[in-house]
Amino acid sequence: MNNRKNVEILVPLFNEEESLDYLVNSLSEITSGLPYNFSLTLIDDGSTDSTYDKACRITSIPTKVMKLSRNFGKEIAVQCGIDESNADALILFDADLQDPLELIPQFLAEWESGYDIVYGVRVNRERDSYLKRVTASFFYFIFLKLSSVDFPPHTSDARLMSRRVNQALKSMRESQRFNKGLFHEVGFKSKGVDFVRQKREHGKSAYNPFKMLRYARDAFLGFTTKPLYWSIYAGTAIALASTGTAIFYGARKIILGDAPSGYTSIIVAVLFLGSIQLISLGIIGLYLAVIVKESRKRPLYFIAETNVNRQD
Numbered sequence: 001m002n003n004r005k006n007v008e009i010l011v012p013l014f015n016e017e018e019s020l021d022y023l024v025n026s027l028s029e030i031t032s033g034l035p036y037n038f039s040l041t042l043i044d045d046g047s048t049d050s051t052y053d054k055a056c057r058i059t060s061i062p063t064k065v066m067k068l069s070r071n072f073g074k075e076i077a078v079q080c081g082i083d084e085s086n087a088d089a090l091i092l093f094d095a096d097l098q099d100p101l102e103l104i105p106q107f108l109a110e111w112e113s114g115y116d117i118v119y120g121v122r123v124n125r126e127r128d129s130y131l132k133r134v135t136a137s138f139f140y141f142i143f144l145k146l147s148s149v150d151f152p153p154h155t156s157d158a159r160l161m162s163r164r165v166n167q168a169l170k171s172m173r174e175s176q177r178f179n180k181g182l183f184h185e186v187g188f189k190s191k192g193v194d195f196v197r198q199k200r201e202h203g204k205s206a207y208n209p210f211k212m213l214r215y216a217r218d219a220f221l222g223f224t225t226k227p228l229y230w231s232i233y234a235g236t237a238i239a240l241a242s243t244g245t246a247i248f249y250g251a252r253k254i255i256l257g258d259a260p261s262g263y264t265s266i267i268v269a270v271l272f273l274g275s276i277q278l279i280s281l282g283i284i285g286l287y288l289a290v291i292v293k294e295s296r297k298r299p300l301y302f303i304a305e306t307n308v309n310r311q312d
Helices: 020-031 051-056 074-084 103-112 130-146 163-170 179-185 209-223 226-256 264-296
Strands: 006-013 037-044 063-068 089-092 117-122 155-162 190-195 303-309
Touching (some): 006 074, 020 051, 051 303, 074 163, 074 179, 089 103, 103 155, 117 179, 155 163
Parallel strands (some): 006 089, 117 190
């Protein structure tokens, strides 16, 4: 009787036809000597190349391939894989393998020792551009200061999650998702594993500056309401400053008989107050947009096709 635990490898795909062979070959090498029943789940997030067809031809490992009806984004594709998983443990990796598959044995060892979540932590970002390193460090610094969740900065998406973690994540149906936050929001015993990120060998990253900004926006909107208070603080500070200024110049008029004149100070004050109001309305509008979107309760994704190779 086979008493081995079932471990599922989840990989979201978007135009990864160039990296797919390398991914599968590397995965077969890493898992071949480990005492688990491994399977592979691939979520094709609306690829426009031959990724899905190529994935359906994989025979070296039991594989389930699901093609989403359009591009919903990586965070949603990951949730689709989580929803479909019933394994004892689910391991998430990106197709570019910059987070090395060699982490799998470490993940499994920590899981067996009692951790429900085991995640990779990048020990350096030397392979990233200077701009990306600076913006990433700034994002994590601000996000961890403002958000309700706490995790080490520079964590990667590569991680292992136990069955009960996956069950908890299945109940989280936000449409604007920041998975790193959600993974830690559920709690449970977790541990980080340090690694050095590799250079991407095949294909090109689908993340552009616009997507990175949207990713950061979703992170802040999903895990902190502090920006809403900033407008209150700014308005209070301006009100106090305005009151103090009015008292000062009123006293000066009474005592000295003069007061500043001219349009420049008035225009500057009006523009400054107007900008604060617009910024405040913009922040409120972003949160209202999230509320409207979530209130619709639309499905997170639609599956167009599914192909299963169980190697029976």
